Amino acid sequence: MFRMGELEVEAVRKVLMSHQLFRIGGELQEVNNFEREFREKMGVSHCLCLASGTGALIASLAALGVGPGDEVIVPGYTFIATAIAALAVGAIPVVAEINETMTLDMDDVERKITPNTKCVIPVHIQGFPCDMERLMQLKEKYGFYVVEDSCQADGGSFHGKRLGTIGDCGAYSFNYFKIISAGEGGAMVTNDIDLYQRAIIYHDCGSAFWTYETPITAPLYTGTNMRVSEVTGAIMRAQLTRLDGILADLRRVKKTIIDAVADLPMLKPNPSNDMDGDCGVCLPFIFDDVATAEKFEKAIGGTRPINTGKHVYREWTPILEKRGAHSSAMNPYENPANAHLRLDTYPDSCPKTLDILSRTVYQFLNCDWTEEELNEVIAKIRAAAKEL
Ligand SMILES: *Cc1c(COP(=O)(O)O)cnc(C)c1O
Numbered sequence: 001m002f003r004m005g006e007l008e009v010e011a012v013r014k015v016l017m018s019h020q021l022f023r024i025g026g027e028l029q030e031v032n033n034f035e036r037e038f039r040e041k042m043g044v045s046h047c048l049c050l051a052s053g054t055g056a057l058i059a060s061l062a063a064l065g066v067g068p069g070d071e072v073i074v075p076g077y078t079f080i081a082t083a084i085a086a087l088a089v090g091a092i093p094v095v096a097e098i099n100e101t102m103t104l105d106m107d108d109v110e111r112k113i114t115p116n117t118k119c120v121i122p123v124h125i126q127g128f129p130c131d132m133e134r135l136m137q138l139k140e141k142y143g144f145y146v147v148e149d150s151c152q153a154d155g156g157s158f159h160g161k162r163l164g165t166i167g168d169c170g171a172y173s174f175n176y177f178k179i180i181s182a183g184e185g186g187a188m189v190t191n192d193i194d195l196y197q198r199a200i201i202y203h204d205c206g207s208a209f210w211t212y213e214t215p216i217t218a219p220l221y222t223g224t225n226m227r228v229s230e231v232t233g234a235i236m237r238a239q240l241t242r243l244d245g246i247l248a249d250l251r252r253v254k255k256t257i258i259d260a261v262a263d264l265p266m267l268k269p270n271p272s273n274d275m276d277g278d279c280g281v282c283l284p285f286i287f288d289d290v291a292t293a294e295k296f297e298k299a300i301g302g303t304r305p306i307n308t309g310k311h312v313y314r315e316w317t318p319i320l321e322k323r324g325a326h327s328s329a330m331n332p333y334e335n336p337a338n339a340h341l342r343l344d345t346y347p348d349s350c351p352k353t354l355d356i357l358s359r360t361v362y363q364f365l366n367c368d369w370t371e372e373e374l375n376e377v378i379a380k381i382r383a384a385a386k387e388l
Pocket of ligand 1: 051053055078079081082123125149152172175184185186
């Protein structure tokens with residue numbers, strides 16, 4: 001999806017020639033500058049750049065003190081990393097249904113909340129914004145933390161607020177498949193300086209040896225190394241300058257296709273919680289039955305999300321088989337502190353999710369399609385629809 005060019009080449013060249021690749025102490029301060037530029041763009045007070053989106057999720061949960069004895073509600077449709085993050089801090093992931101927006105079904109979230117629910121992770125999958133209004137109302141009512149998984153939604157928004165900045169913390173990914181990318185990388189954002197400090201400690205081996213944006217005053221605790229180098233910082237600074245342009249083009253492409261097929265009653269784009277904030281990476285169509293969806297999928301060369309492997313909870317082997325760590329003494333599923341929690345995730349835990357995923361077909365979108373390529377896509381979709 002991402003765009004890459006001379007801007008990034010020059011940025012990396014500058015870092016390499018400086019011989020200062022470590023984020024601390026160099027003259028260029030690429031990572032520090034990226035963190036400042038990213039938090040300003042997102043409209044949030046703190047940003048920590050780290051090695052991955054998974055790392056950003058784990059550091060967020062650790063910062064919030066989520067751990068053994070806690071349940072974390074995650075959608076049954078997301079990359080496995082969302083659920084793994086809960087296990088990584090010793091908590092238990094509980095899967096909830098999605099609705100036709102492809103994001104968390106807040107009615108099901110409310111049904112699944114118990115006094116053990118410490119956190120909910122809404123996932124803005126494929127850049128589709130979750131219903132953050134309803135989730136924040138539930139948070140107010142029941143008192144849990146919200147960590148937004150914005151790994152597929154860099155730059156998207158809900159009701160004018162950037163995705164990832166509405167809950168307690170937000171996690172972004174800059175891996176190869178995301179909207180902006182350094183090959184690998186991630187960021188955590190928050191408006192809470194204590195969470196920011198605790199995330200720094202976690203991602204820097206439980207130390208606070210170096211000075212970040214602010215001196216660390218929070219008590220030190222054990223973490224791991226999720227730091228990034230100046231190369232990542234430099235690439236991401238260049239990438240960030242491209243973000244608005246990418247989103248504008250993706251949204252233009254999506255709107256053009258939706259308008260061009262609006263006269264076809266057999267085509268129903270999935271509803272959106274906020275079409276203005278949608279990232280535009282994907283155009284989903286939903287059908288009444290699986291057979292029609294399959295036929296359309298084949299005809300347009302699209303993808304049914306039911307087949308995207310580790311994004312569907314019934315493919316999350318370590319979770320279904322309750323192997324939540326490398327050693328059984330560290331396995332959250334075997335921890336007595338979790339014995340009273342809902343430990344079981346079954347292949348049929350979220351039947352509504354499976355149904356929606358199997359009746360939905362994705363047309364992925366490209367911000368760099370020419371007029372001609374875009375017209376070809378439209379023609380292909382129109383022809384396929386008429387054959388249904
Ligand atoms: C990509 C992704 C992640 C993990 O990001 P990495 O940078 O690969 O660790 C987490 N959640 C979702 C929804 C993702 O798409």
